[in-house]
Amino acid sequence: MKSIKLSVLPMLLIVVGIFINPTWGAELTIYTYDSFNSEWGPGPVVFKRFEKQCACKLKVVSPGDSGTVLNRVILEKENPKADILLGLNNSELEKSFSYDLWEPYRSPLLEQVPADLRVDKKHRVTPFDYGFIAFVYNSQKIKNPPNSLQDLLDLKLNKKNLLKIRKLLLRVCRCCTGR
Numbered sequence: 001m002k003s004i005k006l007s008v009l010p011m012l013l014i015v016v017g018i019f020i021n022p023t024w025g026a027e028l029t030i031y032t033y034d035s036f037n038s039e040w041g042p043g044p045v046v047f048k049r050f051e052k053q054c055a056c057k058l059k060v061v062s063p064g065d066s067g068t069v070l071n072r073v074i075l076e077k078e079n080p081k082a083d084i085l086l087g088l089n090n091s092e093l094e095k096s097f098s099y100d101l102w103e104p105y106r107s108p109l110l111e112q113v114p115a116d117l118r119v120d121k122k123h124r125v126t127p128f129d130y131g132f133i134a135f136v137y138n139s140q141k142i143k144n145p146p147n148s149l150q151d152l153l154d155l156k157l158n159k160k161n162l163l164k165i166r167k168l169l170l171r172v173c174r175c176c177t178g179r
Contacts, residue, residue, distance in 0.1 A: 026056045027057045027059055028054075028056055028057070028058055028059070029058075029061060029082045029084075030047070030059070030082065030084045030085075031061050031072065031082040031085045031086070032060060032061075032069065032085070033062065033064070033065050033068075033069055033087045034063070034064055034065065036086065037060055037062040038062075043062075061082065066087050066088055066092060067092060069087065070085070070088060070092050070096055074096075074099050077101060086128075093119065096124075097120075102124035104124055105123055105124075113127055117130055
């Protein structure tokens with residue numbers, strides 16, 4: 001009888017531990033954009049620290065850029081495979097809201113985020129980073145690069161490049177104006 005009581009005690013502690021910390025030993029699936037999770041991106045370091053802090057295992061899926069990740073989440077809406085999407089950019093927020101994909105979550109650390117970066121009053125998304133957009137060009141082919149938005153608009157480009165630039169400019173304008 002004594003051995004039964006001793007073996008039940010560790011089992012009881014394990015069960016209580018699961019209820020106290022439900023992520024203990026769990027696997028969480030995170031979708032993120034490929035450059036975040038590349039060897040030179042922050043993902044490998046951030047994810048390792050997160051696993052340690054939450055005592056969980058992460059399965060990180062990086063199917064492409066943030067637009068590709070969002071499209072995958074939309075396609076899986078009725079049967080979600082991911083627990084977290086990390087890295088949606090501002091230009092895709094309205095699209096994601098229109099599909100009603102997110103469960104509201106207000107981070108206890110949100111007050112540390114500057115007010116102008118808190119883009120969703122319903123707390124469907126939580127900002128974690130921001131940055132500037134840069135144009136990269138081939139200095140061997142373009143001797144006088146554009147120095148302003150007007151310069152970009154005035155460029156004589158072939159249709160393929162012009163369409164790419166117009167799409168990018170539209171995304172930049174949406175990001176800057178919130179529209």
